Amino acid sequence: MSKVRVDIDTAVIDAQVRAASTEALNVSFLALSRLVRTKLSQRGTGRFYKVAIGRKNGRNLRAQGYHQASAPGFPPAVNTNRLRASFISDQLGTWKYGYAYIKQAAKRTALNFGSRVFYAPMLEFGTRKMQPRPYLRPSLKVFSGGVERIFAKAFERHFPSRKNP
DSSP, X not given: OOOOOOOOOHHHHHHXXXXXXXXXXXXXXXXXXXXXXXXXXXXXXXXXXXXXXXXTTOSSTGGGTEEEOOOTTSOOOOSSSHHHHTTOXXXXXXXXXXXXXXXXXXXXXXXXXXXXXXXXXXXXXXXXXXXXXXXXXXXXXXXXXXXXXXXXXXXXXXXXXXOOO
């Protein structure tokens, strides 16, 4: 009877798992950020009202002194672009109106991202006087189907299959 010994360097495997997870979270952030910006780029479906006039000679409603709000239950309509701009980034870090970073602990790696715009939670969840205009939760719901694919591709790159000779 012959004996077989297999040595496994768990530190290398752990490093590969962390690298694959970090890559997948980074790709997830970029895709989710794009999806949120798309939700925040939709035209309003609610009422019209007067606002301060925007840039002169503009072709949009704001330039003419009007804004079309979003109806309750629909993503917020763009007015100043501050909320949408808080999700514009092509890399992790902190910027004027938003943030995104990967937090690594001993046994957990997490992606944190969001908006620093003070009214972002009010639009997402509503207030006493305003119905919610969700944009983040619907984006997460749509995005959740693609997470497995993103992680699978990242792990395939970091753990390529080896065929026996």
